[in-house]
Amino acid sequence: MNIQIEDLTKMYGTKAALNGVTVTFEENKFYGLLGKNGAGKTTLMHTIAGHILPSSGHLTIDGKHPFNNRDILKEICLINESSNFKKRLKVKDVLKIASLFYPNWSEETAESLLQKFHLERNLSTKGLSKGMESALGIIIGLASRTKITIFDEPYIGLDASARYLFYDVLLEEFQQHPRTIILSTHLIDEVSRLFEEVIALKDGEVMMQETAEQVIENSLQVSGKEEAVNRFVKGKRVIDEKTIMGMKTAELYGEGLSLEEAKSSGLEAERMTLQNVIVKLTEEEEEKVYA
Numbered sequence: 602m603n604i605q606i607e608d609l610t611k612m613y614g615t616k617a618a619l620n621g622v623t624v625t626f627e628e629n630k631f632y633g634l635l636g637k638n639g640a641g642k643t644t645l646m647h648t649i650a651g652h653i654l655p656s657s658g659h660l661t662i663d664g665k666h667p668f669n670n671r672d673i674l675k676e677i678c679l680i681n682e683s684s685n686f687k688k689r690l691k692v693k694d695v696l697k698i699a700s701l702f703y704p705n706w707s708e709e710t711a712e713s714l715l716q717k718f719h720l721e722r723n724l725s726t727k728g729l730s731k732g733m734e735s736a737l738g739i740i741i742g743l744a745s746r747t748k749i750t751i752f753d754e755p756y757i758g759l760d761a762s763a764r765y766l767f768y769d770v771l772l773e774e775f776q777q778h779p780r781t782i783i784l785s786t787h788l789i790d791e792v793s794r795l796f797e798e799v800i801a802l803k804d805g806e807v808m809m810q811e812t813a814e815q816v817i818e819n820s821l822q823v824s825g826k827e828e829a830v831n832r833f834v835k836g837k838r839v840i841d842e843k844t845i846m847g848m849k850t851a852e853l854y855g856e857g858l859s860l861e862e863a864k865s866s867g868l869e870a871e872r873m874t875l876q877n878v879i880v881k882l883t884e885e886e887e888e889k890v891y892a
């Protein structure tokens with residue numbers, strides 16, 4: 602299922618949570634949806650899932666509008682950071698309800714993940730810790746086998762080992778049962794190996810849509826004597842810089858930034874991590890290019 606979004610705007614009063622978003626999500630691709638707090642990620646995901654009507658613009662899934670469209674909605678599963686399961690149910694009841702809603706539900710996946718996350722079917726959802734609630738959300742998301750599966754920071758309360766378990770099972774499920782996955786996270790480096798494409802939002806607008814490799818390839822961190830760094834960064838886009846006692850480090854973003862060229866200018870040079878690039882680009886006040 603392709604998701605086509607064109608000039609989408611969502612207003613809350615006078616505030617534009619999304620402002621002219623145009624973006625396409627292709628079938629069976631793994632997307633990282635990134636951006637600072639308040640950038641519009643959750644609003645975009647809920648609009649795709651048909652929970653929110655846009656103020657203007659177009660959003661279609663395989664040419665159809667998702668809002669109030671059961672045929673489309675049964676193929677979309679959105680897992681929130683705090684799923685807030687009904688408090689008088691047991692884990693097995695929540696899974697049963699989900700299995701009735703999603704036509705491709707895999708009981709086998711649900712069972713295997715319950716074991717992996719050490720979650721008992723007979724537990725009352727009232728007694729679940731934050732981490733257990735997240736695990737239950739993750740199990741539903743993966744067992745739903747929906748064509749579009751969306752995770753909005755689904756790891757709240759999960760410790761590091763449970764988060765890495767989530768990333769492993771996510772990758773395994775994605776490889777064995779391809780679907781479109783959209784994962785919004787602030788822990789970018791933990792999961793960046795999974796992203797095929799990165800969509801970054803800034804102030805409700807699409808700041809970037811690139812493959813993860815290309816983003817890294819477009820980045821460069823150089824350090825060395827201040828004058829040498831200043832010479833090297835001339836005409837390039839500097840996204841961060843620091844100078845301490847005559848030694849300077851600069852982080853650059855743009856096409857054609859060469860490690861070799863930096864090294865042959867006597868500088869230490871390496872690519873940045875995806876998280877570092879996204880954080881610096883989304884914090885940038887305005888583009889700074891040295892003349």
Ligand SMILES: Nc1ncnc2c1ncn2[C@@H]1O[C@H](COP(=O)(O)OP(=O)(O)OP(=O)(O)O)[C@@H](O)[C@H]1O
Nearest residue numbers: 613616617618636637638639640641642643644645
């Ligand atoms: N129901 C609402 N009523 C009013 N304003 C809202 C509502 N939902 C979101 N907003 C505003 O829209 C903007 C985008 O919010 P959104 O939750 O989509 O961002 P986000 O990128 O998901 O942030 P976070 O990383 O913190 O989850 C924010 O300024 C937020 O305050």
